[in-house]
Structure formats: structure tokens, C-alpha cells
Amino acid sequence: MLTEEKMIHTEYSEVMQKSYIDYAMSVIVSRALPDVRDGLKPVQRRTLYDMYELGIRYDRPYRKCARIVGDTMGKYHPHGDSSIYDALVVLAQDFKKGLPLVDGHGNFGSIEGDGAAAMRYTEARLKKVTQEAYLSDLDKNVVDFVPNFDETEREPEVLPVKVPNILINGAEGIAVGMATSIPPHNFGEVIDGVIAYMKNPNINTEQMMQYIKGPDFPTGGIVINKDELLEIYSTGQGKIKIRGKVDLEVENIKGGKERLVITEIPYTMIGLNIGKFLNDISTLAESKLTNDIVDISNQSSKDGIRIVIEVKKGADIENLKNMLYKKTKLEDTFGVNMLAVTEKRPEILGLVPMIRHHADFQYGLAKRKYKTLLAKELDKKEIQEGLMKACDVIDLIIEILRGSKNIKDAKACLTTGDVSNISFKHKDSEKQAKQLTFTDRQAQEILDMRLYKLIGLEIEALMKEHGKTLENIKEYEDILCNHSSMTKVLIEELKRYKKEYAVERKTSIENAKEVVFIEEKIEEMDVVFLMDRFGYSKTVDVSAYERNKEAADAENKCIIRCKNTDKICLFTNTGQLHWVKVQDIPYGKFRDKGNPIDNLSNFSSRDEAIVYIMNLEEILKSKLLFVTKNANIKLVDGKEFDVAKRTTAATKLADEDEILFANMVIPSDTFVFRSDKDMFLRISIEEIPEKKKSAVGVRGMKLKDKDFIKDGYLLDENAVISIEVKGKEVSLNRLHTSNRDTMGVKR
Numbered sequence: 001m002l003t004e005e006k007m008i009h010t011e012y013s014e015v016m017q018k019s020y021i022d023y024a025m026s027v028i029v030s031r032a033l034p035d036v037r038d039g040l041k042p043v044q045r046r047t048l049y050d051m052y053e054l055g056i057r058y059d060r061p062y063r064k065c066a067r068i069v070g071d072t073m074g075k076y077h078p079h080g081d082s083s084i085y086d087a088l089v090v091l092a093q094d095f096k097k098g099l100p101l102v103d104g105h106g107n108f109g110s111i112e113g114d115g116a117a118a119m120r121y122t123e124a125r126l127k128k129v130t131q132e133a134y135l136s137d138l139d140k141n142v143v144d145f146v147p148n149f150d151e152t153e154r155e156p157e158v159l160p161v162k163v164p165n166i167l168i169n170g171a172e173g174i175a176v177g178m179a180t181s182i183p184p185h186n187f188g189e190v191i192d193g194v195i196a197y198m199k200n201p202n203i204n205t206e207q208m209m210q211y212i213k214g215p216d217f218p219t220g221g222i223v224i225n226k227d228e229l230l231e232i233y234s235t236g237q238g239k240i241k242i243r244g245k246v247d248l249e250v251e252n253i254k255g256g257k258e259r260l261v262i263t264e265i266p267y268t269m270i271g272l273n274i275g276k277f278l279n280d281i282s283t284l285a286e287s288k289l290t291n292d293i294v295d296i297s298n299q300s301s302k303d304g305i306r307i308v309i310e311v312k313k314g315a316d317i318e319n320l321k322n323m324l325y326k327k328t329k330l331e332d333t334f335g336v337n338m339l340a341v342t343e344k345r346p347e348i349l350g351l352v353p354m355i356r357h358h359a360d361f362q363y364g365l366a367k368r369k370y371k372t373l374l375a376k377e378l379d380k381k382e383i384q385e386g387l388m389k390a391c392d393v394i395d396l397i398i399e400i401l402r403g404s405k406n407i408k409d410a411k412a413c414l415t416t417g418d419v420s421n422i423s424f425k426h427k428d429s430e431k432q433a434k435q436l437t438f439t440d441r442q443a444q445e446i447l448d449m450r451l452y453k454l455i456g457l458e459i460e461a462l463m464k465e466h467g468k469t470l471e472n473i474k475e476y477e478d479i480l481c482n483h484s485s486m487t488k489v490l491i492e493e494l495k496r497y498k499k500e501y502a503v504e505r506k507t508s509i510e511n512a513k514e515v516v517f518i519e520e521k522i523e524e525m526d527v528v529f530l531m532d533r534f535g536y537s538k539t540v541d542v543s544a545y546e547r548n549k550e551a552a553d554a555e556n557k558c559i560i561r562c563k564n565t566d567k568i569c570l571f572t573n574t575g576q577l578h579w580v581k582v583q584d585i586p587y588g589k590f591r592d593k594g595n596p597i598d599n600l601s602n603f604s605s606r607d608e609a610i611v612y613i614m615n616l617e618e619i620l621k622s623k624l625l626f627v628t629k630n631a632n633i634k635l636v637d638g639k640e641f642d643v644a645k646r647t648t649a650a651t652k653l654a655d656e657d658e659i660l661f662a663n664m665v666i667p668s669d670t671f672v673f674r675s676d677k678d679m680f681l682r683i684s685i686e687e688i689p690e691k692k693k694s695a696v697g698v699r700g701m702k703l704k705d706k707d708f709i710k711d712g713y714l715l716d717e718n719a720v721i722s723i724e725v726k727g728k729e730v731s732l733n734r735l736h737t738s739n740r741d742t743m744g745v746k747r
Contacts, residue, residue, distance in 0.1 A: 031043075031079075031175070032173040032174060032175035032176075032180075033171075033173050033175055033178075033180050033339060033340060033341050033346055034166055034171040034173070034180065034182075034340055034341065035158055035340065035341045036166055036340040036341060036342045036347075036349065036354060036357045036358070037158050037161070037357065037358070037361040038134070038158050038159045038160075038161040038165055038166075038361075039161065039164065039165030039166030039167070039168070039169060039171065039340075040159060040161075040165065041087070041171075041173065042077070043077055043079070043083055043084060043087045044087050044091060045156070045158070045159055046072055046076040046077045046084075046155060047068065047072050047077075047084055047087055047088050047091070048091075048101065048102075048126070048130065048134065048135065048159065049076070049135070049138075049155060049156055049159065050068060050071050050072040050075060050076060051068055051102075051124070051125070051126050052126065052131075052135045052138070054067075054068065054071060056068070056124070056125045056126055057125065057126055057131055058103065058125060058126050058127055058128040058130075058131055059128075060125065061125070062103075062105045062123035062124060062125050063123060063124065063125065064119070064120065064122075064123055065085060065088060065119040065120075065122045065123060065124050066119040066120045068084075068088065068124060069081050069084045069085050069088065069119050072084050075148060075152075075153045075155075076148050076149070076153065076155050078149055081119070085116075085119045088102060088124060089104070089108055089109060089116045092104030092108050092124060093108060093109060094218060095110075095111040095218050095219060095270060096218065096270065097169045097184065097218065098168050098169050098170070098184035098185065098186070098187065098216060098217075098218055099129065099165075099168050099169055099187055099501070100127060101126070101127055101129070101130040101134065101169075102124050102125070102126065102127060102130070103124060103125050103126065103127050104122065104123075104124050105122065105123040105124065105125075106121055106122035106123055107121070107122065108122060111219070111270055111271075111274070111300070111305070112271070112272075112274045112275070112298075112300065113270075113271035113272040113273075113274065113275065129497075129500075129501050132497075133161065133162045133163050133497055133501075134159055134160075134161045134162070134165070135159060135160070136160070136162075137160045137365065137369055138156065138159075138160060140368070140369045140372045140373065141368055141369075141372045142160045142365045142368045142369045142372075143156045143157060143158050143159070143160050143365070143368075144156070144157045144158075145157065158361075160365050162362065162365075162493060162494070162497065163187070163190070163191065163194075163494070163497055164190050164193075164194060164354065164355060164358040166182060166340060166354060166358070167182070167184075167185045167190045167212075167351075167354060167355075168184065168185055168187050168190050169184055170182040170183050170184035170185070170215075171340070175346070178339060178346060179337060179339070180337055180338070180339035180340065181334070181335050181336055181337045181338075181339075182336070182337075182338050182339075182340075183215035183217065183240065183267070183334055183336060184215060184216060184217060184218065185212060185214075185215055185216050186212075186213075186216035186502075186503070186505045186506075187498070187501055187502050187503060188498050188502030188503070189211055189212045189213060189216070189505070190212060191494050191495075191497060191498040191502065192211040192212075192498070193208055193211040193212040193351075193355055194355055194358060194359060194362075194494060195491050195494055195495070196208065196210075196211050197352070197355045197356065197359055198359055198487050198490060198491060199487075199491075201356070201359075203352065204352065205230060205233050205234045205350060205351055205352050206230060208233075208351055208352050208355070209229065209230060209233060209351070212233075212351065213505070213509050214226070214229050214240075214507070214509045215240060215334070215507060216505050216506055216507045217242070217266075217267035217506065217507045218267070218506065219264060219265050219266070219267050219269070219270060219305070219506075220245060220263075220264030220265075220506040220507055220508075221242045221243060221244055221245060221264050221265060221266050221267065221507055221508075222242065222243045222244075222245060222264075222507065222508045222509075222510060222512070223240055223241065223242055223507055223508070223509045223510070224241045224242070224243055224331075224510060224511065224512035225239075225240065225241045225511070225512075226509050226510055226511045227511055228240075229509070232336050233350055233351035234350050234351075235348075235350060236336070236337070236338035236339075236348040236349050236350045236351075236353075237336060237337055237338070237348060238336050239333045239334070239335055239336065240333065240334040240335075240336055241331065241332075241333055241334075242266040242267060242268070242331070242332055242333075242334055242507075243266065243325060243330060243331045243332075243512070244262050244264055244265040244266055244269070244330045244331075245262065245263050245264035245508075246260050246261070246262050246263075246321050246324070246330075247260065247261040247262075247263060258310075258311050258312075258313065258315065258317070259308050259309060259310045259311060260308070260309045260311065260317065260320070260321065261306060261307070261308055261309075262305065262306070262307040262308075262309070262330070263304065263305055263306060264305060264506075265277075265305055265307075265330070266329065266330070266331070266332040266334075267334060268329065268332045268333070268334055269329055269330075269332065273329055274298070274300075274307075276329065277307075277328055277329050277330065278296055278298060278307070280327070280328040280329070281293065281296050281309065281324070281328060282296060284323065284327055284328075286586070289323070289327070289583075290320065290323055291312070292311045292312050292315035292316070292320050293309060293310070293311060293312075293320075294310040294311060294312055295309075295310040296308070296309050296310070297310075309324075321515075322515040322516060325515045326515050331515070338350070338351075338354065340354070342357060362490055363486065363490075366479070366486050366489065366490060367480065367486070370476045370479050370480050370486075371480065373472070373476055374473065374476040374477065374480065377469050377472045377473045377476060378473065379441070380465075380469050381466070381469050381470065381473060382439060382441055382442060383441060383442060383445045384462060384465060384466040384469060385442070385466070386438055386439065386441070386442025386443070386445055386446060387442075387445060387446065387449065387462055388459075388462060388463065388466065389438070389442075390438075390442075390446045390449070391459055391462075393432070393436075396429055396432050396433060396436075397414070397446060399424060399425060399426075399429050400413050400414065400422055400429075400433055401447075403422045403423035403424055403425075404421070404422055405421060407447060409421040409422060410422075410447065411440075411443045411444070411447065413433055413436065414436050414438045414442075414443040414446060414447075415436070415437070415438050415439065415440060415443050416437075417433060417434040417435055417436050417437065419433050419434055522564060522565060522583060524563055524564065524565050525541075525563070525564050526542045526561065526562075526563060526564075527539040527540065527541065527542065527561075527562060527563070527564050527582065527587065528540050528541075528542055528544075528545040528552075528559060528560070528561055528562075529558070529559070529560040529561075529562055529568055529582065529585065529615070530545075530552060530556045530558070530559055530594070531556060531557060531558040531594075531597060531613070532555055532556050532557065532594075533556075533557045534596075535596050535597045535598060535605060536593055536594040536595065536596055536597075537585055537586075537594050537595060537596070537597045537600060538585060538586050538587070538588060538592055538593075538594030538595070539564070539582060539585050539586070539587045540587070540588070540589070540590050542561070544589070544590045545559075545590070547590075548590045551590075552590070558613050560613065560614065560615050562582055562615035562617065562618075563582065563615075563617065564582050564583055564587070565582065565583070566582045566615045566616055566617050567579045567580065567581055567582065567615065567616040568580050568582060568585070568613065568614075568615055568616075569613070569614055569615070569616055569619060569641060570597070570601060570603050570610050570612075570613055571610070571611055571612040571613070571624075571650050571659065571662045572603065572608040572609060572610055572611060572650075572659070573608055573609045573611050573658045573659045573660070574607070574608045574653075574658065574659070575649055575650055575651045575652065575653045575658070575659055576608065576647060576648070576649060576650060577641060577643075577647070577648050577649070577650035578601045578602050578603040578646065578647050579601070579616065579643075579646060580597075580600045580601040580646070582615070584600055585600055597610075601646065601647075602646055602647040611659050611660065611661065611662050612661075612662035612663055614664065616641065616642065618664065619638040619641055619664065620638045620639055620641075620642060621638065622638045622664040622665070622666075623635045623636065623637055623638060623664070623665060623690065624636050624638055624641075624662060624663070624664055624665070625661070625662065625663055625664075625665045625671065625685070625688065625714070626650075626651050626659060626661070626662050626697065627659070627660050627661040627662070627671070627673075627700065627709065627712045628653065628654075628657045628658060628659055628660055628697070628709070629657055629658050629659075629660050629708050629709050630654065630656075630657045630703070630708060630709070631673065631699055631700050631701045631702075631703055631708075631709050632654065632657065632696060632697040632698065632699060632700065633671075633688055633697055633698060633699070633700030633740075634651070634688065634689060634690070634691040634695060634696075634697030634698060635665070635685075635688050635689065635690040635691070636650075636651065636690070636691065636692070636693050637690065638664070640692065640693045641693070649693065649694070650662075650693060651693050651694075651695075651696075651697070652693075652694055652695060652696050653696070654696055660709055660711075660712060661711075661712035661714075663714050665685050665714065666685070666716075667685055667686050668685070668716070668717055669685045669714055669715060669716055669717075670682055670683065670684055670685065670714075670715045670737060671683055671685060671688075671700075671712060671713070671714055671715070672712065672713040672715060672732050672735060673700060673701045673709055673712060673744065674709070674710050674711040674712065674713070674723075675701070675703060675704075675707045675708065675709055675710055675744075676707055676708050676709075676710045677704060677707045678725055678726070678746060678747055679701075679703075679704070679707065679743065679744045679745070679746055679747075680730070680732075680735055680744050680745055680746075680747050681700075681701045681738055681742060681743070681744030681745070682715075682732070682735040682736065682737050682738060682744075683700065683701075683737065683738060683739070683740045684737055687739065687740040688700070688740065698740075698741075699740075699741050700740055700741065701740075701741065701742070701743070701744060702741060702742060702743045702744075704743075713732055715732060715733055719732075719733055720733050721733060725747050728747075730747050
């Protein structure tokens with residue numbers, strides 16, 4: 001019989017809100033953010049645990065990454081193979097992780113942005129430090145295990161990581177409405193910081209920074225805002241300024257030329273940003289911002305970064321270095337947001353709270369570990385004492401076994417002294433048997449004991465083992481009962497890890513002055529800007545243009561005389577203004593091809609069209625007329641377009657409208673509208689109101705239903721312009737000048 005359906009009435013918005021919050025928290029806790037205890041995201045934790053389960057240890061052969069990824073996805077992480085393989089690759093990259101946790105074999109990508117080979121080609125295994133400090137005590141009941149996604153396997157809720165991985169390797173992740181960005185730190189310094197906290201839980205951030213100086217990026221570099229680190233580590237948020245390292249010594253080469261060598265880069269430059277950095281330097285040279293750069297070469301290899309900049313003899317090296325810091329990503333900012341999951345909720349933590357959470361986790365691990373070890377030692381003690389006691393009465397035990405009909409009767413006699421079902425040869429033996437009080441486990445061990453255990457040396461070994469067991473019990477009970485003893489054990493273990501795995505700091509930390517770059521003054525000269533119908537642009541000398549004027553006028557759709565210190569302004573149909581410095585436009589011979597205007601500015605020919613081009617110097621002296629497809633019209637003072645941004649709104653547009661016409665005007669000019677239905681209206685420029693560029697404008701011509709402006713013509717006092725309309729010639733200068741916002745005439 002079907003049960004009646006129950007209908008729940010609720011607000012749809014409430015359901016959506018609750019569902020979205022549940023989804024967001026799932027992404028935050030279960031996908032994107034690291035746990036403060038082991039510093040790992042779920043995908044990283046599951047991948048490492050799967051390798052541990054598969055037995056891919058540091059002292060065993062490598063295994064195919066495809067096997068690791070497939071096993072992890074099938075057992076623990078059913079979210080696609082790419083996320084698992086990407087996590088595995090990053091765990092093996094020493095230029096991203098301060099302490100790589102996976103030993104990769106094959107192509108695992110490069111610092112220059114090359115991707116890793118497909119998982120079927122690469123192999124991996126655990127690093128020794130991962131096995132010893134991240135996975136070593138999983139068999140000692142130190143962490144809780146939870147069911148996997150389909151409840152067919154069990155996985156650790158958190159790995160028993162013995163070192164503060166969240167600080168050593170840092171973390172990056174984007175969740176819903178929040179993101180984490182934790183820089184990596186030096187292994188040895190972080191260990192010292194944890195030890196200092198364990199000795200003094202009341203330590204503050206300033207005191208902690210005597211041990212943890214600041215971030216230690218795998219790529220090296222220089223942190224230049226040392227004084228701001230205290231605030232950053234106190235709040236868990238801020239910006240770390242980092243610079244690449246340029247060799248101070250200038251290498252002399254043939255011809256008197258010199259070169260600068262960049263040997264360390266900012267951590268943020270990892271990947272494709274190295275290529276962008278090289279392009280940026282090339283652009284600086286091509287745009288004549290500096291004339292000191294002769295050549296650039298990237299000589300980086302597996303041995304490290306080496307970017308060589310060859311410079312002219314007598315160049316101002318210090319000013320050139322400052323230009324690189326100011327104009328490229330050689331000086332960059334690392335945004336810090338130390339967000340992690342604590343007790344199943346996201347929280348921004350400072351340096352000391354992070355170490356506090358780690359230390360509390362370590363005490364919890366140690367407590368569970370030594371409870372488990374103590375229980376095992378107590379079990380061993382029970383059995384050892386039983387065997388030692390049995391050795392003293394071994395003849396009686398043999399007589400009991402001979403006189404028993406089955407194991408059950410023999411065990412009952414050993415544990416409770418029940419002799420009712422036992423046949424004895426001697427009455428004294430029966431009396432002694434009644435006094436036996438072995439435990440069940442001791443009795444079972446005696447029954448399972450082999451005769452060779454009665455050899456003298458075996459008995460002596462048993463007594464020694466019992467003595468060791470008693471020592472272990474005493475030690476474990478001391479550790480569990482005394483906080484100081486547990487702290488001592490943890491500190492000794494941390495010191496052992498530091499001794500074996502600590503490395504020297506790679507990143508320098510200092511307070512550096514703001515760089516000052518003095519731009520070389522450009523010698524002002526007259527040039528001609530040329531742009532052909534395909535958008536390829538260049539500038540040429542005025543004399544070169546004059547010599548080739550006829551060809552230039554025929555081949556180019558835009559020709560502007562300007563200064564090399566000027567700007568070229570592009571007004572587009574979407575109402576945007578893009579400008580580009582004339583000095584950034586290639587200057588050369590008349591027959592040079594030039595560069596596409598798309599590459600020189602923010603203009604995109606795919607999304608917008610240019611309606612007007614003019615140099616800024618001319619625009620500043622004039623007023624600009626804007627006409628839209630829907631017949632909106634206005635004048636704007638040219639001074640409003642002298643802006644710092646390379647792209648800005650030139651005018652405001654109504655919905656589904658676009659700029660059809662733009663040009664500089666004077667009061668004596670007139671403007672002719674032509675609609676799609678061949679309605680013509682000529683008005684005086686003096687009738688058009690002047691407005692701000694942020695205004696929409698006013699109606700210039702009344703349009704019939706479904707009509708729009710098709711064309712616009714600007715006429716000066718002496719203009720004689722004729723156009724063809726449906727096979728007839730229409731002379732625009734003969735049109736009667738009418739009032740603005742009228743219908744016009746049909747032609």
C-alpha cells in the first residue's frame with residue numbers, strides 16, 4: 001500500500017537560500033579549503049592516503065600515476081580524475097611547495113608554466129618525510145576514520161601530520177564567497193616556532209617572529225616590507241611585497257657591453273608569468289621607454305632561474321633595475337588571507353593561533369597514540385606474566401593437559417581451578433591445580449605455547465622482554481599523566497624532523513625603499529600616424545609621408561599628424577574611449593607593416609567597431625559631437641577625455657543604442673541626419689546642447705516607428721556634398737536647415 005505524500009508549504013526563496021548555503025559550506029569544508037590540523041585539502045589527503053594504502057612507499061618502486069588517480073577516484077574522491085592528478089602534480093613540484101610530499105618520476109611540469117605529462121606516462125611514490133611525518137601512526141588509532149562516499153571503504157578524517165604543514169607548504173584555494181592564500185614558510189623555522197609555543201603557550205606574535213621570520217618561497221626572492229609582517233601575521237591578512245633577485249655584479253662581456261642576471265623570481269611569477277615578464281621587457285625596449293636594453297635571453301634550466309638582460313655600455317644599471325621593478329612583475333604583491341577550516345568551519349587565523357591549533361592537534365594525537373601503545377603493553381604484560389608463572393609450574397600444567405579430555409576442561413582448570421573433569425596421577429597435583437587463577441588470555445596463550453619456549457634461553461628472553469614491557473608501561477603512563485613529559489617527547493620528535501629535513505632559507509627579508517625610476521626624456525618630434533583598413537598601425541617621419549603621400553592616402557583609412565609625445569584616441573560604437581601612446585606605436589619606414597591596433601590598445605575588433613580616431617592634443621582644443629543610432633545627440637568638451645585610464649566611457653548610451661557618428665565640430669558647422677527610411681534632417685551645431693560625457697544626450701531627430709539613423713554627415717560652411725538615394729542624386733548642402741527634434745524631409 002502506497003503511503004500518502006506529504007506536501008510541505010514553504011517560501012521558495014527560503015528553500016533556495018538554505019540549499020545555496022548548504023552547497024557553499026560543502027565546497028568550503030569539503031573541497032576548497034585546507035584543514036588547519038594537517039594543512040591538506042580533501043583531495044590531497046585522499047591521494048596521499050591512497051598511496052599509503054597501495055604501499056607506494058619511498059623505498060619501493062614508483063607506480064603509474066594513472067593507477068594512483070584511478071584508485072583514489074574509485075575509493076575516496078569521485079569528482080573527476082583531473083582534480084586528483086592536478087593535486088598529485090602540485091604535491092610533487094618543488095617550485096610550488098616548500099616541502100614536496102610526493103616523489104615524481106617523469107615530466108611533472110616546469111616553473112615556466114609547462115604542464116605535466118599525461119598521467120599514463122608519469123610515475124610517483126611517497127617521499128620519506130611524508131611517510132614518517134604525515135602517515136606514520138595511522139595504525140595506532142590516532143585519528144577517526146569515516147565512511148567514504150558510498151560507505152564501502154573507510155578513510156581518515158584527517159592525517160596524523162606531525163609538522164605544521166599548513167605553514168610549511170602554504171595553501172591556495174577559492175571557495176564560495178571566500179578564498180585562502182597562505183604563503184609557504186621555512187621548515188626549520190616553523191619547527192622552532194612550534195617548540196617555542198610548546199614551551200611557552202602565552203607567546204605573542206612578535207615573540208613568535210623571532211623564530212618564524214616570514215615567508216620562505218621556493219623561488220627565493222626578497223620580501224621588502226619586513227615592518228608590515230607583524231601586522232599581517234597578527235591579523236592573518238595583508239599584502240607581502242616581493243622582488244626578484246638581480247645579481248649586483250655586472251658581468252663584462254665582449255664589446256664593452258654588460259648584462260644583468262636575474263637568478264630568483266617572485267613566487268607569483270611561477271608559470272606563464274615568466275613568459276609575460278620577458279614580453280614586458282621586450283615591450284619596454286620597443287616602446288623606447290629605455291634604450292639601454294640590447295638583448296634578452298632566458299637561460300633557465302633544471303638548475304635554476306637565469307634570465308639575462310644584455311645592456312649597452314655605460315647604461316645606468318641602477319635606473320634600469322628600478323625600471324624592471326616598477327614596470328614589470330619583477331616586483332609583485334602576494335595577498336595573504338590565512339583562511340582554514342577549524343572545527344568544520346572557515347576561520348581567518350594569525351600565526352600564533354595556527355600554531356596553537358597544530359600544537360593542540362599534536363597533543364591529541366599523542367594522547368591517543370600512547371593510550372593505544374599502553375593498552376598493547378598491558379596486554380603483553382598480562383601474557384608475559386602468565387607464561388612466566390606457567391614456567392614455574394610447567395610439570396603441573398603438563399599433567400593437567402594429559403588428564404584433560406578436551407581443551408575446554410583444561411582451560412577451565414587453568415582459569416578457575418575446576419578439576420572435576422581432570423584425571424591426576426598425584427593428589428598433590430590436584431590440590432595445586434585447584435589454586436590456579438590464570439586469566440582467559442593467559443590460559444589460551446599457555447595452551448597455544450610450543451615446547452621450545454621452555455628452553456632456558458627462551459625463558460631468559462621472556463624475562464628480559466617482560467622487563468622492557470614494564471619500562472614501556474611506566475614511560476607511557478608518565479607521558480599520559482604528565483603534560484611536561486608529553487611535551488618533551490613531542491619536542492624531541494620535532495627536533496629529529498628538523499635535523500633530517502630542514503633546509504636553508506631561500507627568501508631574504510628586509511625593509512627596502514620604494515624604487516624610483518626616472519624615465520628618459522623623449523625628444524619631441526612630428527610624426528604621422530597611419531592605420532590601414534585591416535587595423536595595422538604605425539608612425540612614420542613627416543618627410544617620409546610627404547614623399548609617399550599619394551600611396552599613403554590610397555592605402556590607409558586613417559592618417560593623423562601628431563607629436564610622438566601625444567596619444568591616439570579611439571572612439572567606438574559601444575561608447576568606449578581607448579587611448580594609446582604614440583610612442584608605443586611602432587615607428588619605422590613607410591613600407592613597414594606595423595602592429596594591429598588591437599595589440600597596441602584595449603580595443604577589441606571582435607566586440608566593437610571604431611567610429612572616430614583623433615590625437616588627444618587636437619581633441620583638447622575642440623568639442624566632440626556624438627550621434628547615436630536612435631538619434632540621440634550631444635556635444636562634449638574635449639578636455640573631458642584627458643584621462644589616465646587606457647579605457648574609459650566616452651559617453652552614456654541608452655539600452656540597445658550605439659554610437660553611429662563622432663567628430664570634432666565648430667559652431668558654424670551643420671549636421672545632416674539620414675534615417676533608414678531615407679528621411680533627411682539638417683540642423684545647426686549651435687542647436688545641439690553641450691553635456692557631460694556621462695550624460696545620454698537629447699533627441700536630434702524624430703523617427704518613425706522602426707526607423708533608425710543610418711548615416712550622418714558633418715558639413716562646414718563651404719562643403720558641397722552629394723549622395724545617391726535610390727538612383728537619384730541628393731545635394732546635402734542644399735538641404736534647408738531645420739530645427740532640432742523634427743521629422744525632416746523625404747528624399
